[in-house]
Amino acid sequence: MARVQRDGGDDSAPTTELPAVRDQDPSAVSEPVTGSVNGRKVPMATDKARAIPEAAVARLAVYLRVLSGMAEQGAVTVSSEELATAAGVNSAKLRKDLSYIGTYGTRGVGYEVDVLTSEIERVLGLTGQQKVAVVGIGNLGHALANYGGFPGRGFPVEALFDVDPDLIGIPVGGLPVNHIDDIPDICAKRKIAIGVIATPPTAAQAVCDRLVDGGVHCVLNFAPVVLQVPEHVEVRKVDLAIELQILSFHVARNAEQRASRRAAAARASSNGEVV
Amino acid sequence: MARVQRDGGDDSAPTTELPAVRDQDPSAVSEPVTGSVNGRKVPMATDKARAIPEAAVARLAVYLRVLSGMAEQGAVTVSSEELATAAGVNSAKLRKDLSYIGTYGTRGVGYEVDVLTSEIERVLGLTGQQKVAVVGIGNLGHALANYGGFPGRGFPVEALFDVDPDLIGIPVGGLPVNHIDDIPDICAKRKIAIGVIATPPTAAQAVCDRLVDGGVHCVLNFAPVVLQVPEHVEVRKVDLAIELQILSFHVARNAEQRASRRAAAARASSNGEVV
DNA sequence: TGCTGTGAACGTGTTCACAGCT
DNA sequence: AGCTGTGAACACGTTCACAGCA
Structure with missing residues (x-):
């Protein structure tokens, strides 16, 4: 029960449609796999060891991007140290992350870029x-429909939807906009795997339901609402x-710290203490 | 030392400019506040107890949005259970989160919406x-410049920048676009607090440096690169x-699980076992 | 010698469960 | 009786440090 939406549930943006950032996810990627419920938690052999922490998955995607940049520059092997620095993490974490997917490095040498x-x-x-299907062809939807990083990375945008009659049929990024009522049909026909919701928050749940139907x-989800979905559906929020x-919050915190550090310094100097 | 960029360092999108999601951040918001402890690590009285976990901060923003919705509907008080459900978390977590900021509830009753x-x-x-300043007025930059949720939530967009000469001077969302060379000047003059980078990845670091100068x-940062910044600068990535x-990844994992569950079921049924 | 792979220690964040007000 | 606030248990994720292989 309980777990309705995979994201811990953080969201935000008040009103409109351009929302944005958020991800993170407390639950381990592997499986909440609570067998029988609260009574206790059944071990429930989670198949193999598909136990890659969510946080590690996110970083693997980063390593991938860094690796592709290195490959372009002709690199053949990388050490964990090099790759880690380029990805902005420390090498221990990088090696641990890579160890979740297997052992593809050579001790004393490093990793082969293409193998990794x-x-x-x-x-x-x-x-x-x-x-991918994009729903809600406003400012953000346009941006997403035209985003080169999607098709370039194996995520071709193959359907667009909106409610606005003025938009229906208009091609955006070479693809015509369809009405949201056609979401289930078209998604099913075109075998859409991922739905991107860029609608105003009020429309988001209905759109989501139709995507699931499809x-x-x-x-x-770019809309600032918490979506309710069946258990097998994965939702990420931005x-x-x-x-x-x-x-x-960080601005406020830093300002406070600076202020109290100043105060402390003042206090200390008036006490003749050495800071 | 060490900590160059607050985000653990995950990023992604390969090529273009419309990047997107990521956040999360391992480090506790407050302060490592390790007392003197074994190795050592100075006691360093971290001022008050500004020790709100990063994850809790993200959720507080969600609660805020939910609360504003409730206030609109005329709610005066909420219980932790109601608020938690609406925000997509469990009530224990919600209460814990709220306890970080103080005790503003009434036992046996709940919280006053406006106080909270x-x-x-x-x-x-x-x-x-x-x-806020937005740099990079491409598809995404346009969307951000026109995003109603910014000004509506206390984040007015007050400067726009791009390199493209054709864009300079053109008003976008009522604000003229300036050249990125003017970033330091204009940001300093207008007291810009937050810079949003929506440029192609190649330009991102240079833009970031100028923002810091300003x-x-x-x-x-919406560009798929790991930005290097001085220690006092806070970077979030999308x-x-x-x-x-x-x-x-989740698609792949679920597909695998379904497959192996099918296999297991087949095995079981051929063994005459009851599933 | 050098770098990977990983068990174990550690720290952070989540959940539990109940004491304490109202 | 009900709901908040919170210590304590727990789970997850990160870091350490070193064994093991090339």
Whole structure:
């Protein structure tokens, strides 16, 4: 029961449609796998050891991007230290992350760039194409429909939807916009794997339901609402307003610290203490 | 030392400019505040107890949004259970989160919506306005410049920048675009608090440096690169391609599980076992 | 010698369960 | 009786430090 939406549940942006950042996810990737419920938690052999921490999965995607940059520059092997630095993590964490997917390095040497690349792609399920549908062709939807990084990384945008009659039929990024009522049909026909919701928050839940009806199992939600979905559907959230508020918190905290450090310094100097 | 960029360092999107999701951040918000402890690590009285976990901060922003919705509907008080459900978390976590900012509830009753709202706003530093600059007026930059959720939540967009000469001077969302060479000047003059980078990845670091020169302490980075910044600067990252790859991982994992469950079921049934 | 792979220690964040007000 | 606030248990994720292989 309980677990309705995989994201711990953080969201934000008040009103409109351009939301943005958020991700993170407390639950381990592997499986909440609570067998029988609260009574206790059944061990429930989670198949293999598909136990890659969520946080590690996110970083693997980063390593992949860094690796592709290195491959372009002709690198053949990388050490954990090099790769870690380029990805902005420490080498111990990088090695631990890589150890979750297998052992593909050579001791005393490092990793072969192309081997590592394809292993990470395999684990992330990036060997095939995952078709994407974008719903809500406002400012953000336009941006997403035209985003080059999608098709370039195996995520071709293959359907667009909106409610606005003026938009229906208009091509955006070479693809015509369809009405949201056609979501279930079209998604099923075109085998859409991932639905991106870029609608105003009020429309998001209805859109999400239709995506699920169309057989979509993964949703990337830019609308600032908590979506209710069946258990087999994966939702990730991106909420710009929340990101800004988090930054705001850090500004406030730093300002406070500076202030109290000043106060402490003043106190200390008036006491003749050495700081 | 060490900590160059607050985000653990995950990023992604390969090529272009519309990147997207990522956040999370391992480090505790407050302070490692390790007493003197074994190795050592100076006691370093971390001022008050500004020890709010990063994850809790993100959720506080969510609660805030939910609360504003409730206030609109005329709610005066909420129980932790109601608020938690609406925010998509469990009530224990919600109460714990709220306990970090103080005790503003009434036992046996719940929380007053307006009190809680203003307390969260205070902690998040949302009492004043934080001026925002958007750099890179492509598809995403346009979307961000027009995003209603920014000004509506105390984050007015007050400067736009790009390199493209054709864009300079053109008003976007009522604000003219300036050249990125003017970033330091204009940010300093207009007291910009937060810089949003929506440029192609190749330009991101240079843009970031100029923002820092202009006195910006907080950066929201949509470009798929790991930014290097001085220690006092806070960077958050949003990388769309990474989000999709994470979803992709879950698709792959679920597919595998279904497959092996089928296999197990087949095995079991051929053994005459009851599943 | 050098770098990977990993068990074990550690720290952070989540959940539990109940004491304490109202 | 009900709901908050919170210490304590627990789970997850990160870091350490070193054994093991090339």
